[in-house]
Amino acid sequence: MNGLFANEDGRFAPRLSLRLRFGRLFQLLSLAAVTLGLIVLSVLILDIILNGYKWLRPEFFTEFPSRFPEKSGLRSALQGSLWMISLTALMAFPIGVGAAIYLEEYAPDNGLTRFIEINIANLAGVPSIIYGLLGLGLFVRGLELGRSVLAGSMTMALLVLPILIVSGREAIRAVPQSVRQASLALGATQWQTIQNHVLPYAMPGILTGTILAISRAIGETAPLITIGALTYIRFDLKGPLDLFTVLPIQIFNWVSLPKAEFQQLAAAGIIVLLGVLFSLNALAIVLRNKLQIRW
Amino acid sequence: MNESQHVLSTLLRPRADHDRREKLIRAVLLLFSAVSIFTTLGIIAVLLRETLLFFQEVSIVEFFTETRWTPLFASKKFGVLPLVNGTVLVAAGAMLIALPLGLLAAIYLSEYASDRARKILKPMLEVLAGVPTVVYGYFALTFVTPLLQKIWPQTQAFNALSASIVMGFMILPLVASLSEDAMSAVPQSLRQAAYALGATRFEVTLRTVVPAALSGISAAFILAVSRAIGETMIVAIAAGQQPKLTLNPLQSIETMTAYIVQVSLGDTPQQSIAYKTIFAVGMLLFMMTLMMNLISNWLTRRYREVYE
Structure with a gap:
């Protein structure tokens, strides 16, 4: 690059216009990188809508999967996803928020605390399929829960826990110290302060994080395949110990079938999945903008 | 027990109750944070257990040097x-x-x-x-x-x-x-x-x-x-x-x-x-x-x- 600062005879010369032209080229290049990412996203969404929209009929939501594409639907997948999400949230929310409260409000600065924090950071980077192996060994075989929706939800709860804890901590940290001091000065105990003052203010942020964690769980496929969730279910899901399938697994199943109609069904399933995820994300943004208090 | 002692004890009793409650809550929250440690330990334990069982049947040398991976076939090779x-x-x-x-x-x-x-x-x-x-x-x-x-x-x-x-x-x-x-x-x-x-x-x-x-x-x-x-x-x-x-x-x-x-x-x-x-x-x-x-x-x- 030093050639940019010299004439042909090797003497120093600023050559500013050349260097500025270089810079503009680079700016365009970096803008192109952002644009390329957005183009791929648009092509992906467009491709899926064009392939799948004509299969979005009412029966698509009420029918079980079938050998015949025209009779196939998402009934068992929707039930499974709904059960899985509810159970996951039920387990992960108290543990995640509790851990976030402990780490922000109670934890002393010692080795144990640092060890917990390193653990959480690393767990966030563990491939999701490893959680599937954990669930298979621990919940399916160890606790003998079988390939049930409960075993799947427990696996998923562990998987989303780091997301919940990190976002929960951010929300709690954003509550100003003065709120705590005022409460403590009036004689409230530490837990009363947290329960009555810190948590209500932090709740919009915590809920936003919970929604993000839930959308992660809705889209996850690999860990549930590993614990043995089925790909083809033709009965209603009645309890937490029943066999189950979920939306992304049903999509995966249709993608792997050779018939072109099933690929289109997969696209239709993806439209439903992305529709749910984008709505949840929109809800998270609204929550953040409308309810969050700016100090 | 005279009157002032009585007042004192009623004032102090809830305080002691509170302390116990505070300690309990703190312990439960610490347990929740420790779930992350248990998860890591769980992953390592589950993987290690089955992996050790695997290496009782297949030599670790074959696992890392064999160039074929066919565990699902009749003639099984275990090269990763x-x-x-x-x-x-x-x-x-x-x-x-x-x-x-x-x-x-x-x-x-x-x-x-x-x-x-x-x-x-x-x-x-x-x-x-x-x-x-x-x-x-x-x-x-x-x-x-x-x-x-x-x-x-x-x-x-x-x-x-x-x-x-x-x-x-x-x-x-x-x-x-x-x-x-x-x-x-x-x-x-x-x-x-x-x-x-x-x-x-x-x-x-x-x-x-x-x-x-x-x-x-x-x-x-x-x-x-x-x-x-x-x-x-x-x-x-x-x-x-x-x-x-x-x-x-x-x-x-x-x-x-x-x-x-x-x-x-x-x-x-x-x-x-x-x-x-x-x-x-x-x-x-x-x-x-x-x-x-x-x-x-x-x-x-x-x-x-x-x-x-």
């Missing part, structure tokens, strides 16, 4: 190299897209974009990271592969390249977002000093900001590699189920993650060797990603210490 080869091939291809494009995108967002443009572009880019991986698998198989077959007719229906390309774009926002964080953390004074010496914006970016943010950018790159190695659904759908030693990305291969999915979809009895192989492969995968995550976290902490 073909699976590692597939994983590395797909991940390397994905990095060829995600690293340069992600870094360029980060440079645009951090150094060139106006505040308003950044506030719109960054969340839009992050939508890419929020799309479920099964959707990317569908896209790779039904859109990218036919496109590749038009360019190179010898492209197989399942191939490493389509998975690589799509995975690259999935990981791009992660690289962009983390690298941008690192570049935004570079103090303004460094930029001003470079400008004062007569550098153009391009030179400030490439010769001052990027080198100053290098540990953060490396952390982002390593995390991206780790994510690519652990990615499952894209390769399970689009890259095939043929473990082989090849560097040809147009061929069908199998990654470590895709193998775990393949076995899980079949009905493998718990005592079978096939069941144990997925834990052995999982253990190797876990070690590889854990090492990279630890390095990445360490690098991230380092640049934070330097500039904050």
Whole structure:
């Protein structure tokens, strides 16, 4: 690059216009990188809508999967996803928020605390399929829960826990110290302060994080395949110990079938999945903008 | 008991109750935080148990040196190299897209974009990271592969390249977002000093900001590699189920993650060797990603210490 600062005879010369032209080229290049990412996203969404929209009929939501594409639907997948999400949230929310409260409000600065924090950071980077192996060994075989929706939800709860804890901590940290001091000065105990003052203010942020964690769980496929969730279910899901399938697994199943109609069904399933995820994300943004208090 | 003692004890009793309650709550919350430690221990215990059982039947030398992987066939060979080869091939291809494009995108967002443009572009880019991986698998198989077959007719229906390309774009926002964080953390004074010496914006970016943010950018790159190695659904759908030693990305291969999915979809009895192989492969995968995550976290902490 030093050639940019010299004439042909090797003497120093600023050559500013050349260097500025270089810079503009680079700016365009970096803008192109952002644009390329957005183009791929648009092509992906467009491709899926064009392939799948004509299969979005009412029966698509009420029918079980079938050998015949025209009779196939998402009934068992929707039930499974709904059960899985509810159970996951039920387990992960108290543990995640509790851990976030402990780490922000109670934890002393010692080795144990640092060890917990390193653990959480690393767990966030563990491939999701490893959680599937954990669930298979621990919940399916160890606790003998079988390939049930409960075993799947427990696996998923562990998987989303780091997301919940990190976002929960951010929300709690954003509550100003003065709120705590005022409460403590009036004689409230530490837990009363947290329960009555810190948590209500932090709740919009915590809920936003919970929604993000839930959308992660809705889209996850690999860990549930590993614990043995089925790909083809033709009965209603009645309890937490029943066999189950979920939306992304049903999509995966249709993608792997050779018939072109099933690929289109997969696209239709993806439209439903992305529709749910984008709505949840929109809800998270609204929550953040409308309810969050700016100090 | 006289009257003043009575008053005192009623005032003190709830206090003692409160103390007990406070301690109990604190203990429960500590237990909740410790779930993360139990999870890590659980992962290691489960993987280690089955892996040790696996190595009672298969020698560790064969596992790492044999060049064929056929645990599901009648003549069983247990060489993990073909699976590692597939994983590395797909991940390397994905990095060829995600690293340069992600870094360029980060440079645009951090150094060139106006505040308003950044506030719109960054969340839009992050939508890419929020799309479920099964959707990317569908896209790779039904859109990218036919496109590749038009360019190179010898492209197989399942191939490493389509998975690589799509995975690259999935990981791009992660690289962009983390690298941008690192570049935004570079103090303004460094930029001003470079400008004062007569550098153009391009030179400030490439010769001052990027080198100053290098540990953060490396952390982002390593995390991206780790994510690519652990990615499952894209390769399970689009890259095939043929473990082989090849560097040809147009061929069908199998990654470590895709193998775990393949076995899980079949009905493998718990005592079978096939069941144990997925834990052995999982253990190797876990070690590889854990090492990279630890390095990445360490690098991230380092640049934070330097500039904050």
